[in-house]
Every structure is written in structure tokens, then in C-alpha cells.
Amino acid sequence: MGYFLLRIPKNPELMTTLRVDDNLIQIALNHSSATPVLIMDMATLKRTAATFSGYAPAIATYYAVKANADPFVLRTLAGEGIGFEVASEAELSTLLSLGVSSDRIITSNPIKAPAFISAMRSIGVDRFVVDSIDEIDKLASYAPGCHVLLRLAVDNTGSTWPLDEKFAATAVETIELAMHAVQTGLQPAGLTFHVGSQCTNPFAWATALRDAKAVWDEVKNHEIKFDTLNVGGGFPAAHHDVHPDYEQSLDSIVESISAFPDASTIEVEPGRGLVGDAGVLVGRVVGKATRSGNRWLYLDVGVFNGLMEVVGGIEYQYTSLDHEGPENEWTVAGPSCDSMDIVAREVRLPDLAVGDRVAISPAGAYTSVYASSFNGLAQPRVLCV
Ligand SMILES: Cc1ncc(COP(=O)(O)O)c(C=O)c1O
Known part of the structure; x- marks a missing residue:
């Protein structure tokens, strides 16, 4: 840029x-x-989308719609092969009205309204994010048997807009959550985290992935096998003196995920980094x-x-x-x-x-x-x- x-x-x-x-x-x-x-500017948007979507075939990009839900922006990103992360029925219905197919839509909000859970299930999306016992129990009644990703607390140092107070579970809690999910009939599928928004440390994801690896391995001792890693958003825009270098962040993510040979699904979900x-x-x-x-x-x-x-x-x-x-x-x-x-x-x-x-x-x-x-x-x- x-x-x-x-x-x-x-x-x-x-x-x-x-x-x-x-x-x-x-x-x-x-x-x-x-x-x-x-x-x-659609030309800038397309360039940034190409950086993410073309970076590593193993990594699927889902745009966090909350950052800018303008239908033309969404249509342009859909045309560039980007998937979408939604947090509400309204975001979901905008995407569906644009003809985005449900296999390109995920959700990662750790706290979800029951009506939203039902709306996602009605289009065949059966994977949700949890970071508390309460949310697991809620899913057990509104989405019995669904898959869950566990949101792990990671270091948000280096982010202007930290997200670690309101969401996420410690490593010990995450292992307990995985076991509780099994006990309530849900299927723990993997881990997700967020390094905080406007993260100017390109190595924050690598540090988070080191923490994730310990949890990933530990759950195997409880007969739980993860296959999905979602490394969240956090990629910065050019605020103040920041010159975003997504390739450096993505490079370090690609290097770090080699420690997860059994991860069959790897996702990023940039919001600000794609549209800012x-x-x-x-x-x-x-x-x-x-x-x-x-x-x-x-x-x-x-x-x-x-x-x-x-x-x-x-x-x-x-x-x-x-x-x-x-x-x-x-x-x-x-x-x-x-x-x-x-x-x-x-x-x-x-x-x-x-x-x-x-x-x-x-x-x-x-x-x-x-x-x-x-x-x-x-x-x-x-x-x-
Ligand atoms: C679950 C989730 N994913 C992705 C994002 C996008 O984050 P960012 O705009 O920092 O890339 C957010 C932002 O709040 C989020 O809550």
C-alpha cells in the first residue's frame, strides 16, 4: 500500500x-x-482482500462483518472469495440477501442470543464459540450436539483495542470447558482467540499460538481431539504511525501453525485489517x-x-x-x-x-x-x- x-x-x-x-x-x-x-475505495479493498485470500492455501479468510456491514463492501469481498464471520441475525440476513452461501459463513461471538443460534442452525451452521460453562449449557439446549470452538485468553499487549476482559477463558478453564462440552453432548472441535484489535505487534499471533499449542496437546490426555484453529482478527489499519504489514503477521502465523499438523481447518477473521x-x-x-x-x-x-x-x-x-x-x-x-x-x-x-x-x-x-x-x-x- x-x-x-x-x-x-x-x-x-x-x-x-x-x-x-x-x-x-x-x-x-x-x-x-x-x-x-x-x-x-474498492480498489484498495480488493488489494487487501487478495493479500489475505491468496496468502496461504491452508488458511481460510472470514471477514468480520461487524467492522463495516455495507452491502456493496460485502458483495465486493464475496467476489474476491472471502468468507464471512457474523454476530447477529441482521448481519446474517444481509449476507443471505446478497446470495452468499451458508458454507462461507461462520460465527465466533462467545455470547449469542438464542434466536441467533437458531437462525445459524437453520442455514446449516452448527459450530459456535464458547468461553464459559453457561454458554455451553445454553448451547446444549438450543443447539444440542453442535460443534464448539473454545475461546482461549491470550496476551493482548500491543493492541490499541484489547478484547481480553470481556471474553475468553484461561488455559486451565479452557481444558475444563472442553471436558464439560463433552459431558453435555457437544463436540469440542478446536480453539479460537483474539489478540486484540489494532494489534501492532506482528508476532502476537505466534505468541498466542504457543499458548494454544499447550491446550491443544493437553486435551488429548482427556481423549479430546481438536481439528480446528481460528486465529481471530486484530490486523491493524494505518492509524497514526502504523504501517500495516500483514505479510509479516501472516508469515509468523504460517510458521506457527506448522506446530499443529493435525489441524485440518485454519481460519483468520480480520475486520479492521480488511476494510480500515x-x-x-x-x-x-x-x-x-x-x-x-x-x-x-x-x-x-x-x-x-x-x-x-x-x-x-x-x-x-x-x-x-x-x-x-x-x-x-x-x-x-x-x-x-x-x-x-x-x-x-x-x-x-x-x-x-x-x-x-x-x-x-x-x-x-x-x-x-x-x-x-x-x-x-x-x-x-x-x-x-
Ligand atoms: C470474534 C471476533 N472476530 C473478529 C473480530 C475482528 O477483529 P478486528 O477488527 O480487530 O480484525 C472481532 C472484533 O471484535 C471479533 O470479536
């Missing part, structure tokens, strides 16, 4: 120095209609203010209608599209009346005017899907180009 310092023409007169994906900003520059809008860098969110300045000597810039997009992930430490790059000149430091905020609607501080931008556009990137993942209509604010339209 082309992330580097470059000079690009913004309009006939303006030039600027940016560290951004040149293609995406060019696309944003050409877009002048209603904001906020999330522009998804393909999206640029375009918003407009709706107001400005000076408070205690600090300059504030208010955009028509903020925490409640697209940039929710800033509350967990995800940082974006802000690029002026219509105006340039000497830069100031701005506190950038969203348009709502809530004081937690502040998206970034110390952002360097020129002295923008009301109505000027700002490109926010990379924004393909966890933006439009998180947006609410709080305050009656517009949610970003998704435009695939």
Missing part, C-alpha cells in the same frame, strides 16, 4: 505535504456533495471557537456519528481538502451537545472556514457501523467507488 510522504494537487492552486494514502485523498478531493460521507485502510470519512466544519486561548474546530462528524473509536484510543489523520495555509493546533470536536464528543487534540490544520471539508482516515472500519442518530445528527452515508 502506498503510505508515504507525498505532494498531491488538491485543487488547481493548492499543493500540500501529506502522509496519507494518496489514492484515498484524491478520491475524497473529488467528492463535494453532502457530508458526512464514508468513501470506500479502504475508507476515508469526509466531514465539514460547522463551527469554530476559541476557549481559554485554544482553538476549537467543530465538524459535522464526531464521537456519536462515526468516530466512536476515539474513546478507546484509536487515532485518525485529519487532512484539509479545501483550504491550506499556515497551520494551527486545533481541538477537533463533533457537532453534538455532549462534552465527551471531542475527537482529537493538538491536530495541525490550516485556518479552516465553516463549510470546508476535512478528510479523516483510515476510516473504513468501525465508523459507519457505530454511528447513531444522537441529537438527530446525520449518520455517514457509505459511498463505494
